[in-house]
Amino acid sequence: MFATVKWRLVWIGLLVLLCGWALLPKEDADGNTVPALKLGLDLQGGMHLEVEVDMTQAPPDADLDDAVDRTLTTLRNRIDQFGVEEPTIQRAGDRIIVELAGIDDPDRAKSIVEQSAFMEFKIITDGQALIAQLDRMDRAIVAAVGVENLRSTQLETQIDLGEVLGAIDSAASITSQDTTAAAPGPGGGTPDSAVRQVAPDSSTPGAAPQGAVPQHSADSAAQDSVTDATLRPLTGMLAAGRVPGEFLVALQDQPTVVAWLDLPEVQALIPRDVTLHWGVEEVPAGGSTFLPLYVLEAEPLITGDELADAGPANRDPTFNQPIVPFETTRRGARIFERGTAQNVNNYMAIVLDNRVQSYAVIRSVLSRRAQIELSPGASFQEAQDLALVLRAGALPLPIRIAAEYTVGASLGEDSIRQGRTAFIVGVAGVVVLVIAYYRVAGVIAVGALSIYVILMLGGLAGLEANLTLPGIAGLILSIGMAVDANVLIFERIREELDAGKTPRTAVDAGFGNALSAIVDANLTTLITGIILFQFGTGPVRGFAVTLCIGILASFFSAIYVTRTLFTIYLNRRGSNESVSI
Amino acid sequence: MRLFRDASYSFLSGRRRAYMLSLSLIAIGVGSVAIHRGLNAGVEFTGGTMLQVQFSEPTNVAELRDVLNAAGITGEQIQPLRSGGGDAEEYLFRVPTDDEAGLEGVREQVTAGLAARFGDAGFEVRQAEAIGPKVGDELQTKATLAILLSFLLTLIYLAFRFEWRFGFAAVIATMHDLLITIGFISIMNIEISLATVAALLTIIGYSLNDTIVVFDRVRENLKKKRKEGYEATLDRSINETLPRTVLTSGTTLTALVALFVLGGGVIRPFALVLILGIVVGTYSSIFVASPALLEIHRAVRRRAGRAAHAAG
Numbered sequence: 001m002f003a004t005v006k007w008r009l010v011w012i013g014l015l016v017l018l019c020g021w022a023l024l025p026k027e028d029a030d031g032n033t034v035p036a037l038k039l040g041l042d043l044q045g046g047m048h049l050e051v052e053v054d055m056t057q058a059p060p061d062a063d064l065d066d067a068v069d070r071t072l073t074t075l076r077n078r079i080d081q082f083g084v085e086e087p088t089i090q091r092a093g094d095r096i097i098v099e100l101a102g103i104d105d106p107d108r109a110k111s112i113v114e115q116s117a118f119m120e121f122k123i124i125t126d127g128q129a130l131i132a133q134l135d136r137m138d139r140a141i142v143a144a145v146g147v148e149n150l151r152s153t154q155l156e157t158q159i160d161l162g163e164v165l166g167a168i169d170s171a172a173s174i175t176s177q178d179t180t181a182a183a184p185g186p187g188g189g190t191p192d193s194a195v196r197q198v199a200p201d202s203s204t205p206g207a208a209p210q211g212a213v214p215q216h217s218a219d220s221a222a223q224d225s226v227t228d229a230t231l232r233p234l235t236g237m238l239a240a241g242r243v244p245g246e247f248l249v250a251l252q253d254q255p256t257v258v259a260w261l262d263l264p265e266v267q268a269l270i271p272r273d274v275t276l277h278w279g280v281e282e283v284p285a286g287g288s289t290f291l292p293l294y295v296l297e298a299e300p301l302i303t304g305d306e307l308a309d310a311g312p313a314n315r316d317p318t319f320n321q322p323i324v325p326f327e328t329t330r331r332g333a334r335i336f337e338r339g340t341a342q343n344v345n346n347y348m349a350i351v352l353d354n355r356v357q358s359y360a361v362i363r364s365v366l367s368r369r370a371q372i373e374l375s376p377g378a379s380f381q382e383a384q385d386l387a388l389v390l391r392a393g394a395l396p397l398p399i400r401i402a403a404e405y406t407v408g409a410s411l412g413e414d415s416i417r418q419g420r421t422a423f424i425v426g427v428a429g430v431v432v433l434v435i436a437y438y439r440v441a442g443v444i445a446v447g448a449l450s451i452y453v454i455l456m457l458g459g460l461a462g463l464e465a466n467l468t469l470p471g472i473a474g475l476i477l478s479i480g481m482a483v484d485a486n487v488l489i490f491e492r493i494r495e496e497l498d499a500g501k502t503p504r505t506a507v508d509a510g511f512g513n514a515l516s517a518i519v520d521a522n523l524t525t526l527i528t529g530i531i532l533f534q535f536g537t538g539p540v541r542g543f544a545v546t547l548c549i550g551i552l553a554s555f556f557s558a559i560y561v562t563r564t565l566f567t568i569y570l571n572r573r574g575s576n577e578s579v580s581i
Numbered sequence: 582m583r584l585f586r587d588a589s590y591s592f593l594s595g596r597r598r599a600y601m602l603s604l605s606l607i608a609i610g611v612g613s614v615a616i617h618r619g620l621n622a623g624v625e626f627t628g629g630t631m632l633q634v635q636f637s638e639p640t641n642v643a644e645l646r647d648v649l650n651a652a653g654i655t656g657e658q659i660q661p662l663r664s665g666g667g668d669a670e671e672y673l674f675r676v677p678t679d680d681e682a683g684l685e686g687v688r689e690q691v692t693a694g695l696a697a698r699f700g701d702a703g704f705e706v707r708q709a710e711a712i713g714p715k716v717g718d719e720l721q722t723k724a725t726l727a728i729l730l731s732f733l734l735t736l737i738y739l740a741f742r743f744e745w746r747f748g749f750a751a752v753i754a755t756m757h758d759l760l761i762t763i764g765f766i767s768i769m770n771i772e773i774s775l776a777t778v779a780a781l782l783t784i785i786g787y788s789l790n791d792t793i794v795v796f797d798r799v800r801e802n803l804k805k806k807r808k809e810g811y812e813a814t815l816d817r818s819i820n821e822t823l824p825r826t827v828l829t830s831g832t833t834l835t836a837l838v839a840l841f842v843l844g845g846g847v848i849r850p851f852a853l854v855l856i857l858g859i860v861v862g863t864y865s866s867i868f869v870a871s872p873a874l875l876e877i878h879r880a881v882r883r884r885a886g887r888a889a890h891a892a893g
Contacts, residue, residue, distance in 0.1 A: 042708075050716060404711040411633070411707035418845035426839030430832045437582045437828060470776055473848055476840050477783065477855065480833030481790075484825075487832075488794065491825045494583070517797040520742055521790040527734045528786035532779060535727040543779050547786075 019458020306332025610764010652694025
């Protein structure tokens, strides 16, 4: 008998040591010590994103499966470069789940994930192609939207626009006199700017062939707004830009213009060889803010596919604007040379995710190395992030965030503190209750319970499960339930003692008879736990894992540990003493 | 200490009163669900945006509602995280969305509105969640499936371990607990979140657990073939397991009350649902499961009697 007890103690001791070892802080690959019990996002703070590939913009023959895989690779590249500790990036069906623990700027992380980073270099046309079609477009819009609707939505903006156009004209004349204080284009204003080797358009937008044509269109728009504005809805909203092929649209009108340009009737009127792109830079003029709309050649000079490397971001030495240098591939360099050679003195736009990031005039032929200059309002960090996404590559298709979950670090700290207090108080309450009720047997149960807690935490660490807030709740709950097995056994022993059995027989019979109830009760709860794990995500999974490990650990602690401790107690007890239960 | 030593209460004789009590509780719950037009499903299931915001100064719901409406938010729910109703420092905002595109920007809209009123330093977003309606639908299906599947599997397990009538009675008792708890959730207007679903599943597990312990004893006592009726055997089994039932509920409730009081605002509804579930589960293992077993037993015997009569 004694030998068996000894062996049982050895086994229990080994298991406890194993769990203790699993709970020791570990060293990761970089030599940092990491705690064995990893905290879940909800306790540590961080971000959980569920990302979907937007198949609505895909060509009809696109393969979703392949698109998701390629998106996954790109996202993994980007996030690796972003420098998050132990990110989780995995595929779940057609979605990609990105978990970034402990990040302090979720918005920035989100924008790095979301950017398509599809880059193109396109030549800015003189805009004639669009201007020639404006009359027809106006008529198409009137036909599609209806005169009455136009009148009611447009009346105020028409009046504003007349004044604004005047303001732009005067601004243009000022800049043409004062070249150094020029209001440069987004890529302009710096002697060595937008694209290296490309001199900027600091030679004033006014001096460029800032065409009589946009000017004309602006004039006619101004007149029209007075005479019969409603018949020229689109023209009425376009003002001349700073370079040919650039038009300015008041910020508040932009959604309307976007909607009109999206009309199939209007789309059909846009010539095949040009595309329209909005700029990112907001242009202030005459007390209002405008967004530029560019008429670009449809065929890009070169795309991001030909990019070999980008970054690191730095600042333009003279004007302190953030810039991102890049390098093209060998093939890209040849294409670039040929393209720029044909377009010397033309303006070239850098288009990122369909928006014009900046533009500059091409002074000479461009080859392998060049740089992107960000719009004047951009921060250095934006430049760094742009370099990052350009390096990591473009997404094959735009993506959409289907679900997002962020937790601030302070909430996590509060949760841990509250969870710890609730744990201590809850356990203390259970301990008092059990000892008061069962005396020595209660102390035995508490001993078994403490081994249960060690097993449980060791199991969590061993399975590399994250500890979440619902997980802590599961832990506390399972302690209440772990006592159950002990209670079942003790009640049985009491009954057997009542029936007049000797203590040793009563204990044996108690354990034997309680077993079937314990097995059935634990197995059904285990079924629930497994289902929870199967269906749950994130925090709920944490709860399910805790529950399942808890059931196994409580089974072991009640059947094996309690039994062993009880046997020791029976052996040490004086032969005439009654059992304290 | 020893409670309920040699207890011999006649639980089953009072079963009609228990039926009345259970049925009225269920009816109240169903009524509440009907009045509220369904349960208060969280953004996880409906799709939408949730923000947990901590303010540096206490503020109130009316003021926050003004701020949000001025920022162009509609259909919002505002819930203080400290109970007591008046001014609080921490709030939950929920804004439902029913189209994928509407998801983007709600959070920015809310924070911009709050920044305009309280200043950037006046508040902190501690937690934010944005769920597209598609993900929400999926989660809803998953949660329902999880609950149904756990019923099915336990039923199969019990049919295998016991007789089918035990499994049947156990499922009736568990459904009873689930219905009453859902009614309670509706009356208290607790949000159905993933945590609430986890709590419901735990209640299913616990309630089955409790019922099984009693049934295990019933099975054992039936084998002993005492000269007593089915009803007396059931009563005896309940009485014999009564100390265990009460003590286990006691320890579990102790842990849960600690969680409820000290676990913080987010975990509180979860703990509350579990507390009620444990209480109802304990009640049902005594007053619903065994009576259900008795009714099934009698129905089977009557049918067998009729069949024998017809045959004879």
